[in-house]
Amino acid sequence: xxxxxxxxxxxxxxxxxxxxxxxxxxxxxxxxxxxxxxxxxxxxxxxxxxxxxxxxxxxxxxxxxxxxxxxxxxxxxxxxxxxxxxxxxxxxxxxxxxxxxxxxxxxxxxxxxxxxxxxxxxxxxxxxxxxxxxxxxxxxxxxxxxxxxxxxxxxxxxxxxxxxxxxxxxxxxxxxxxxxxxxxxxxxxxxxxxxxxxxxxxxxxxxxxxxxxxxxxxxxxxxxxxxxxxxxxxxxxxxxxxxxxxxxxxxxxxxxxxxxxxxx
Amino acid sequence: xxxxxxxxxxxxxxxxxxxxxxxxxxxxxxxxxxxxxxxxxxxxxxxxxxxxxxxxxxxxxxxxxxxxxxxxxxxxxxxxxxxxxxxxxxxxxxxxxxxxxxxxxxxxxxxxxxxxxxxxxxxxxxxxxxxxxxxxxxxxxxxxxxxxxxxxxxxxxxxxxxxxxxxxxxxxxxxxxxxxxxxxxxxxxxxxxxxxxxxxxxxxxxxxxxxxxxxxxxxxxxxxxxxxxxxxxxxxxxxxxxxxxxxxxxxxxxxxxxxxxxxxxxxxxxxxxxxxxxxxxxxxxxxxxxxxxxxxxxxxxxxxxxxxxxxxxxxxxxxxxxxxxxxxxxxxxxxxxxxxxxxxxxxxxxxxxxxxxxxxxxxxxxxxxxxxxxxxxxxxxxxxxxxxxxxxxxxxxxxxxxxxxxxxxxxxxxxxxxxxxxxxxxxxxxxxxxxxxxxxxxxxxxxxxxxxxxxxxxxxxxxxxxxxxxxxxxxxxxxxxxxxxxxxxxxxxxxxxx
Numbered sequence: 026x027x028x029x030x031x032x033x034x035x036x037x038x039x040x041x042x043x044x045x046x047x048x049x050x051x052x053x054x055x056x057x058x059x060x061x062x063x064x065x066x067x068x069x070x071x072x073x074x075x076x077x078x079x080x081x082x083x084x085x086x087x088x089x090x091x092x093x094x095x096x097x098x099x100x101x102x103x104x105x106x107x108x109x110x111x112x113x114x115x116x117x118x119x120x121x122x123x124x125x126x127x128x129x130x131x132x133x134x135x136x137x138x139x140x141x142x143x144x145x146x147x148x149x150x151x152x153x154x155x156x157x158x159x160x161x162x163x164x165x166x167x168x169x170x171x172x173x174x175x176x177x178x179x180x181x182x183x184x185x186x187x188x189x190x191x192x193x194x195x196x197x198x199x200x201x202x203x204x205x206x207x208x209x210x211x212x213x214x215x216x217x218x219x220x221x222x223x224x225x226x227x228x229x230x231x232x233x234x235x236x237x238x239x240x241x242x243x244x245x246x247x248x249x250x251x252x253x254x255x256x257x258x259x260x261x262x263x264x265x266x267x268x269x270x271x272x273x274x275x276x277x278x279x280x281x282x283x284x285x286x287x288x289x
Numbered sequence: 290x291x292x293x294x295x296x297x298x299x300x301x302x303x304x305x306x307x308x309x310x311x312x313x314x315x316x317x318x319x320x321x322x323x324x325x326x327x328x329x330x331x332x333x334x335x336x337x338x339x340x341x342x343x344x345x346x347x348x349x350x351x352x353x354x355x356x357x358x359x360x361x362x363x364x365x366x367x368x369x370x371x372x373x374x375x376x377x378x379x380x381x382x383x384x385x386x387x388x389x390x391x392x393x394x395x396x397x398x399x400x401x402x403x404x405x406x407x408x409x410x411x412x413x414x415x416x417x418x419x420x421x422x423x424x425x426x427x428x429x430x431x432x433x434x435x436x437x438x439x440x441x442x443x444x445x446x447x448x449x450x451x452x453x454x455x456x457x458x459x460x461x462x463x464x465x466x467x468x469x470x471x472x473x474x475x476x477x478x479x480x481x482x483x484x485x486x487x488x489x490x491x492x493x494x495x496x497x498x499x500x501x502x503x504x505x506x507x508x509x510x511x512x513x514x515x516x517x518x519x520x521x522x523x524x525x526x527x528x529x530x531x532x533x534x535x536x537x538x539x540x541x542x543x544x545x546x547x548x549x550x551x552x553x554x555x556x557x558x559x560x561x562x563x564x565x566x567x568x569x570x571x572x573x574x575x576x577x578x579x580x581x582x583x584x585x586x587x588x589x590x591x592x593x594x595x596x597x598x599x600x601x602x603x604x605x606x607x608x609x610x611x612x613x614x615x616x617x618x619x620x621x622x623x624x625x626x627x628x629x630x631x632x633x634x635x636x637x638x639x640x641x642x643x644x645x646x647x648x649x650x651x652x653x654x655x656x657x658x659x660x661x662x663x664x665x666x667x668x669x670x671x672x673x674x675x676x677x678x679x680x681x682x683x684x685x686x687x688x689x690x691x692x693x694x695x696x697x698x699x700x701x702x703x704x705x706x707x708x709x710x711x712x713x714x715x716x717x718x719x720x721x722x723x724x725x726x727x728x729x730x731x732x733x734x735x736x737x738x739x740x741x742x743x744x745x746x747x748x749x750x751x752x753x754x755x756x757x758x759x760x761x762x763x764x765x766x767x768x769x770x771x772x773x774x775x776x777x778x779x780x781x782x783x784x785x786x787x
Binding site: 119125133136146153159232 | 647747
């Protein structure tokens, strides 16, 4: 490839980037997660009117759902939330429980669920919903690796989100990340929760959230705790109660957990 | 007959005998009649071609003809096995009068190879009686008795026993029967027959039961030349939508249910319905809903040789409440949301777009109900969900399995205690944190005798995943076999916590 061509390509790429990058004037407003170091890394928080992806292993569906529900709650307080899912994801990772949502401090009254028969219908419905500026956020839940959710599809979603100001959240359980136009990409696992008020029980949900892609900044990995009362993420807080002694015949849960996570 | 046609008959099994069910003209010429045993018929006419009767296909054909007849009037009723009632009140003038309409129907059906007999009268029963023996007749109101009197009693279509009874009594025509005193006929043949008789004579009318409810508004466009291109069809729909909205608007109505019907020249009719969550008052919205629906059809609209009639009907309408739309942001948002829900529902079906309502039940899987968003959006927005207790960690899982998934608990634990480990979906989970049990008894007032009390535990495994598991049944009294010996308990995962 000669120099002139490279230059042309570079200038074209530059102009595409200029067209695609939202200008400073209408820079998407950012919603703080509440977790200080993650917010700093994200330059103030999660960008609204963009596409964000959350990936999780097949057996981490609960944690990933909790994380994305938290994001949706932050991004669209008091505005309707559309959750698009496939029929069989109810079987794979369970139906969304309204009581469970309420327990996390989110409002089930604002939720409209769409049960699509296939990925095409789900994608189309999501693009449609993203065009509706009355919504706060749209969650698309897709189970497994699907061919249809390629770069073109994610670009469509990104453009629709930019046009309307509605945030698109993509929940991918049991899927491997592929190139996309997402603003951020997270891999979420469950983290050990702090001891709760009841003996032996647990406290607030904690997530091991790994930011693996950030279009406009560095990446990182944090343990986040969801504060149901304030509807915010936060740093894992220290709890005054003593941790219940781990049974002697099993390894310490924290160590065991770390090793297993590396393996899976 | 020039060329000797081979008679063909349709047979059906009745009372363990194979009888002729229907016969063609050649068979009539050969001296066969309906009801004759097949063996006798073969003896009369050995070259007979025999077909088996298919009542289901007959009904389907009748329904198809009824679909086709929808183009003349919205009120079409089936009169099985072979009849159709068309209520043409107020419709005949659109087709050039009653006689012309009768001609159109008869000719069109005859062309398609049906043997048609049709008649018009003031009451449905009178018309039906006429078709049996005086096809093509049009009887004005009040002249039924005169027209029907000379017909044989068989034309009434009463039970064979009644017909033969009347004939044996020497009453050959309907007029003969009507001349007798009412109470004599009732005493001998029953009140139903008297009613039938008086309806046939135009005294009172039995209402027909149309196949479809009458839509509130209908607009339609007929084409002298059949149309088949998508552009023309789309433009016609737009035009019809504008007409429909203009008509509804005069009465302050908006459509909640819309149906577009496409009548093909070959008689096939395709109807496409869309429901809306709010009354629709804009032609563009109607147009858009139908476009969504048409785009998503698995079997696209097949124009065949073209459509000669396209109809748009508002099946259900509602009075529209006018609201100030520009200033109030919530009204705008609600409008946008319900329009979005309508569009999605038009494409993938109304039952697939749901909102959630709380149910008064402590059984976890019955504590919420998913209902179509189109109809329950307002109710869902005002639903009152149980308040969460501030400061408490979540007590209920975020994802709940419709059917709790069985897990393997490897060895017996302390009775009433939680397991130390369990296997779910072939993965072993070691339990490090447990809270429970929370005992949830089934609704004994609905009990089928099989549901057991559940002891729920919130457990966290070594990886930090949080599960909601339960043991089905209580050790002390429920988990016993018939001899009273304890049986092992079944464990299930019911949900996943965030």
